[in-house]
Amino acid sequence: MRLPIVINEHSAEPLYHQIEVQLRALIVSGQLEEGTMLPSIRELAGMVKCSVITVKRVYRDLEAEGLLRTRQGTGTFVTHVGEGDRNRQRLSSVVEALELALQAAIRVQCTREELEELIRDALHQHYDRGDEST
The missing domain is CATH 1.10.287 (Helix Hairpins)
Known part of the structure; x- marks a missing residue:
């Protein structure tokens, strides 16, 4: 799945924050619906040209907020947002x-x-x- 995440390399804002804010907005706005499987950490890192650790942090933060759920061996999915x-x-x-x-x-x-x-x-x-x- 291709996500419409755009990174501004000239911004003082950290990469993980740029990705996190945009991904959160896609989920909260309903553009990414409940159950949607997200790209793997490696795949998303390749898409936005950043490190795997950066995407791992984004997924972990959004999972802590209850917006994502990772199932071992299956992938990362958008959860239900009331x-x-x-x-x-x-x-x-x-x-x-x-x-x-x-x-x-x-x-x-x-x-x-x-x-x-x-x-x-x-x-x-x-x-x-x-x-x-x-």
Whole structure:
């Protein structure tokens, strides 16, 4: 199975985190349904051009969150994600992204007003062109 995971080699964000965030989003959004078998650790490492240890960590972390289950000799599968868990996970990834954006704004000394304007502009750009579903 080919997963739509894109790595930014120029990002300061660690590879395992980039992969984990994208894989979590695929599961929580329902794009990867319960029971879907994921690529083996070696296979995914080859796809995204990273070490096996990196993918092993991603799978272990997502398994600890209850999003994946590994069966010895069978593979790694997406587990059932309840609606409450799905919403909590979905919103937590947005909160995390907003927190990173806020940290970036603070680093470049944006004022609160500038940040609010940037957010308003982004919302207007996105919703005014009719992309409410994306």
